[in-house]
Amino acid sequence: MYFILYLSAGVNWFTDSDLIELLAACSRNNNRNSITGLLLYADGNFIQLLEGEEAAVLETYKKISLDERHRGITEIASGPLANRNFPEWAMGFKSIGAIGNTPFKKYLDPATSPANDIQDKHLAVKMLNAFIKTARM
Numbered sequence: 001m002y003f004i005l006y007l008s009a010g011v012n013w014f015t016d017s018d019l020i021e022l023l024a025a026c027s028r029n030n031n032r033n034s035i036t037g038l039l040l041y042a043d044g045n046f047i048q049l050l051e052g053e054e055a056a057v058l059e060t061y062k063k064i065s066l067d068e069r070h071r072g073i074t075e076i077a078s079g080p081l082a083n084r085n086f087p088e089w090a091m092g093f094k095s096i097g098a099i100g101n102t103p104f105k106k107y108l109d110p111a112t113s114p115a116n117d118i119q120d121k122h123l124a125v126k127m128l129n130a131f132i133k134t135a136r137m
Contacts, residue, residue, distance in 0.1 A: 001051060001080065001081040001082065001083070001084060002052065002053065002057045002058075002078070002079070002080060003037075003049060003050065003051045003057065003078060003079065003085075003122075003124055004049075004057055004061050004075060004078040005047070005048070005049045005050075005075070005076045005077045005078070005123075005127055005128075006047070006061070006064075006073055006074060006075045006076055007045065007046065007072070007073070007074045007076060007131075008045070008046045008048075008064075008070040008071065008072055008073040008074070009044055009045050009046075009070065009071050009072045010044045010045070010069060010070060010071075011070065012044075012069075013044050014044070014069075019041065022069075023039070026039065029060070030050075030052075030060070033056040033059075034052050034053065034056060035051065035052035035056055035057060035060055036052060036084050036086045036087055036088070036089050037049040037050045037085075037086055037089065038085075038086050038089060038128060040128060040131055042131070046070070047127070047131040048064075049085065049086070049124045049125075049128060051081055051084045051085060051086065061075075076127055077123055077124060077127065081122070085122050085124060085125050
């Protein structure tokens with residue numbers, strides 16, 4: 001297993017229909033390539049974790065890097081992964097303002113996660129938590 005965590009900014013703000021279209025394509029492609037992960041969106045910015053076989057993750061990241069809907073794509077972390085963080089989600093997604101009472105809240109929200117759980121989580125999950133916390137300020 002391998003992972004990449006990256007940040008990017010949308011060239012334009014994404015509407016709900018833009019996000020629905022993006023997620024449908026991501027989910028379809030990720031299912032085909034056995035990639036799991038999570039995409040978070042806040043104020044025109046994205047953070048995404050991709051998990052799967054190294055070749056598939058690198059190819060997906062390459063395609064994302066060429067997508068003209070994004071700019072400032074910055075890899076935060078990547079490397080071997082012992083276990084998937086989001087094995088059930090071909091592409092979990094949430095707009096930060098909509099985390100509310102969803103399956104993401106218990107798992108990701110720093111305000112509701114016990115401190116010892118956060119310390120044991122993978123670096124990528126810690127970074128997703130930081131993105132959520134910063135976006136809410």
